[in-house]
Amino acid sequence: MEAAEAELERRSKFLNSLILKKKASEQKEQHERLNIRLRASDMAVSLQNHAFNCARNNLDSMPKGKLDSKRLALSLKKEFDSTYGPAWHCIVGTSFGSYVTHSTRGFLYFSIDKVYVLLFKTAVEPLDH
Numbered sequence: 001m002e003a004a005e006a007e008l009e010r011r012s013k014f015l016n017s018l019i020l021k022k023k024a025s026e027q028k029e030q031h032e033r034l035n036i037r038l039r040a041s042d043m044a045v046s047l048q049n050h051a052f053n054c055a056r057n058n059l060d061s062m063p064k065g066k067l068d069s070k071r072l073a074l075s076l077k078k079e080f081d082s083t084y085g086p087a088w089h090c091i092v093g094t095s096f097g098s099y100v101t102h103s104t105r106g107f108l109y110f111s112i113d114k115v116y117v118l119l120f121k122t123a124v125e126p127l128d129h
Contacts, residue, residue, distance in 0.1 A: 035113055042107040047084065051119055054079050055112050067115060069093050076119055084121070091118040 027045065030036075034056045041048060058075050062068055069092040080088040088106075091098060098118055100107075106121030 037111045039109040039111060039116075040107070041109070042102070042105055044105060047080075048108055048110075050083070051076060051080070051108055051117070052110065052112070055110075055115075055117055059112060059115065067094075069115070072115070072117070076117065080119065080121070087122045087124040089120055089122065092116070 027049075030049070030052070034052055036052050036056075038048070043051075054076055055072065058072050059067075062071070073090040073092040076092075077088050077090040080090075087103075089100070093116060094114060096116070096118075100118070100120055101122065102120035103123050108117075108119045110117055
């Protein structure tokens with residue numbers, strides 16, 4: 001009985017490793033298709049993909065060669081505020097420095113084309129008056 005359980009466990013681990021490899025491969029393909037390079041992240045993959053697609057769609061809607069970084073930042077911030085709750089912040093540009101404190105699982109830094117995007121969430125606490 002123990003041998004059968006061990007074999008099932010081995011097969012389960014093997015199948016899980018295949019699934020993880022497939023997901024990683026699909027994510028890499030998506031990054032290449034959208035021309036995205038992930039720089040740093042503490043965020044669920046589904047939220048990352050939402051940000052990547054939102055950024056790509058916004059950039060594609062801008063006139064060729066005319067980056068409107070404020071518009072892109074505002075669009076990402078509003079999208080994430082409305083979808084995932086308040087206190088998202090977004091910085092977009094071709095050259096910037098930053099040092100931010102963010103909520104757990106609420107940080108994403110990536111480049112798309114030659115534009116860098118920093119998207120992060122902070123905790124919102126009510127004021128005591």
